[in-house]
Amino acid sequence: xxxxxxxxxxxxxxxxxxxxxxxxxxxxxxxxxxxxxxxxxxxxxxxxxxxxxxxxxxxxxxxxxxxxxxxxxxxxxxxxxxxxxxxxxxxxxxxxxxxxxxxxxxxxxxxxxxxxxxxxxxxxxxxxxxxxxxxxxxx
Amino acid sequence: xxxxxxxxxxxxxxxxxxxxxxxxxxxxxxxxxxxxxxxxxxxxxxxxxxxxxxxxxxxxxxxxxxxxxxxxxxxxxxxxxxxxxxxxxxxxxxxxxxxxxxxxxxxxxxxxxxxxxxxxxxxxxxxxxxxxxxxxxxxxxxxxxxxxxxxxxxxxxxxxxxxxxxxxxxxxxxxxxxxxxxxxxxxxxxxxxxxxxxxxxxxxxxxxxxxxxxxxxx
Amino acid sequence: xxxxxxxxxxxxxxxxxxxxxxxxxxxxxxxxxxxxxxxxxxxxxxxxxxxxxxxxxxxxxxxxxxxxxxxxxxxxxxxxxxxxxxxxxxxxxxxxxxxxxxxxxxxxxxxxxxxxxxxxxxxxxxxxxxxxxxxxxxxxxxxxxx
Numbered sequence: 417x418x419x420x421x422x423x424x425x426x427x428x429x430x431x432x433x434x435x436x437x438x439x440x441x442x443x444x445x446x447x448x449x450x451x452x453x454x455x456x457x458x459x460x461x462x463x464x465x466x467x468x469x470x471x472x473x474x475x476x477x478x479x480x481x482x483x484x485x486x487x488x489x490x491x492x493x494x495x496x497x498x499x500x501x502x503x504x505x506x507x508x509x510x511x512x513x514x515x516x517x518x519x520x521x522x523x524x525x526x527x528x529x530x531x532x533x534x535x536x537x538x539x540x541x542x543x544x545x546x547x548x549x550x551x552x553x554x555x
Numbered sequence: 556x557x558x559x560x561x562x563x564x565x566x567x568x569x570x571x572x573x574x575x576x577x578x579x580x581x582x583x584x585x586x587x588x589x590x591x592x593x594x595x596x597x598x599x600x601x602x603x604x605x606x607x608x609x610x611x612x613x614x615x616x617x618x619x620x621x622x623x624x625x626x627x628x629x630x631x632x633x634x635x636x637x638x639x640x641x642x643x644x645x646x647x648x649x650x651x652x653x654x655x656x657x658x659x660x661x662x663x664x665x666x667x668x669x670x671x672x673x674x675x676x677x678x679x680x681x682x683x684x685x686x687x688x689x690x691x692x693x694x695x696x697x698x699x700x701x702x703x704x705x706x707x708x709x710x711x712x713x714x715x716x717x718x719x720x721x722x723x724x725x726x727x728x729x730x731x732x733x734x735x736x737x738x739x740x741x742x743x744x745x746x747x748x749x750x751x752x753x754x755x756x757x758x759x760x761x762x763x764x765x766x767x768x769x770x771x772x773x
Numbered sequence: 774x775x776x777x778x779x780x781x782x783x784x785x786x787x788x789x790x791x792x793x794x795x796x797x798x799x800x801x802x803x804x805x806x807x808x809x810x811x812x813x814x815x816x817x818x819x820x821x822x823x824x825x826x827x828x829x830x831x832x833x834x835x836x837x838x839x840x841x842x843x844x845x846x847x848x849x850x851x852x853x854x855x856x857x858x859x860x861x862x863x864x865x866x867x868x869x870x871x872x873x874x875x876x877x878x879x880x881x882x883x884x885x886x887x888x889x890x891x892x893x894x895x896x897x898x899x900x901x902x903x904x905x906x907x908x909x910x911x912x913x914x915x916x917x918x919x
Contacts, residue, residue: 469632471658493608493632500635500666519610520636523643557816582813600858603813617814 417441420482420508422468422498423489424451427514431486436461443477446489468498471505479506487513492520499529556580559621561607561637562628563590566653566674570627571598582616608636610644618645627653635659638668701761704732707771711751715771721745728760729767775873777806777864777894780831783879783911788839790909791877792846800848805835806867807853808860817858828854861897868904875905882914 417440424446435442442461452463466473485502487495492515499513512530515521521533563585574581584607591604605612624641626634638650654660654673663671715723734741735754778784807828832852857863880895
């Protein structure tokens with residue numbers, strides 16, 4: 417699969433590494449050149465410096481032929497805009513984005529985007545752990 | 556009419572000031588607390604500190620009863636999301652976004668923003684109107700139906716010279732609305748004969764602009 | 774003389790202080806003011822019967838307290854219920870409109886996000902009122918304010 421990842425933070429580079437290991441064709445876009453230092457030295461994918469909300473940058477990253485588009489910059493609104501460009505303009509078949517704000521996550525889910533909200537996910541995981549601890553005899 | 560402005564940079568500040576002056580009920584949302592304090596001293600209780608893309612902030616600002624939300628921050632992604640939140644979450648009838656990167660105007664329209672304002676494009680069109688040598692000028696883009704108003708100066712060797720309008724093969728979806736000749740405004744009929752040097756103002760589908768330019772100017 | 778009231782513990786002490794000023798100023802035209810602060814999500818002229826009912830009750834209690842004062846300090850007692858975005862600005866505007874020569878403003882220490890504050894009203898009134906302002910900060914603290 418051709419996978420385009422916008423945002424090369426911890427999640428972005430982790431995904432980039434995993435997908436290339438599985439043999440996928442990966443392009444990573446980040447506005448900060450030093451973000452790519454995290455990637456493994458023998459990273460076989462392409463990296464492009466630029467903003468993920470600029471259509472020229474996305475086209476040079478091959479958005480027109482991408483099968484998967486992932487938006488994981490640390491800015492919710494950038495991810496939302498990038499994902500909408502991918503889904504509504506370039507009709508990328510699979511678009512996934514991260515949105516920290518749970519309310520925004522819900523609204524854009526209703527608008528047809530596939531949104532992962534780490535805030536609610538992590539909070540419920542922690543809650544689960546806390547409650548499991550409280551229920552155990554040592555707790 | 557109740558108007559919420561998001562973004563208290565220079566554009567937001569003067570917009571709020573003008574709208575208040577015009578007698579509208581206006582409310583400004585700005586992230587920077589120091590700016591908010593200064594504006595509150597100048598405008599009174601029409602300024603709130605907060606992130607206008609947060610639902611809770613829009614709610615507190617009364618987005619539910621707003622007629623218009625105008626997003627004029629310096630970041631296009633923020634303006635887009637603010638407008639989409641206003642429309643989707645709060646049912647605001649009209650959302651207006653400032654577009655910093657002119658390339659995003661088209662995109663915002665496709666994503667359902669009612670009106671986009673690109674300073675870059677506005678300034679560009681002003682510059683174009685000021686330069687007399689330009690024979691073909693895009694005066695205004697109309698949002699609906701992808702229409703544009705253009706102005707063209709008919710060149711000496713154009714095939715339309717000395718032809719009445721009814722005989723000219725204009726591209727489809729082009730309507731000649733006015734002819735300027737030596738400073739006089741002519742509202743044309745089919746019998747109006749076009750002369751070299753006439754300035755023609757036409758409403759056209761945007762994709763016909765190029766054909767029209769070719770006919771009149773090249 | 775304008776005495777703003779909000780239903781808090783400073784209301785009666787402020788009225789008492791105002792009445793004690795009789796000797797200084799002669800008999801007093803007492804104007805009790807209560808401001809309904811309208812949240813931005815409502816239009817300024819919104820119909821807010823519950824908030825208005827609270828305001829009327831506070832004003833009634835303040836007026837009763839004022840009339841119970843001995844020594845006939847008042848030339849008149851009137852109550853005004855205002856609807857505004859900011860109480861402080863409304864108090865100053867009312868004082869200007871009524872030609873008040875003094876505002877007796879009661880205030881209490883409150884905590885906002887754990888910090889001690891006088892709230893927004895007292896600083897604004899001190900900065901903006903064109904007349905005399907007598908500030909009465911009563912002892913003690915009231916709970917968290919936003």
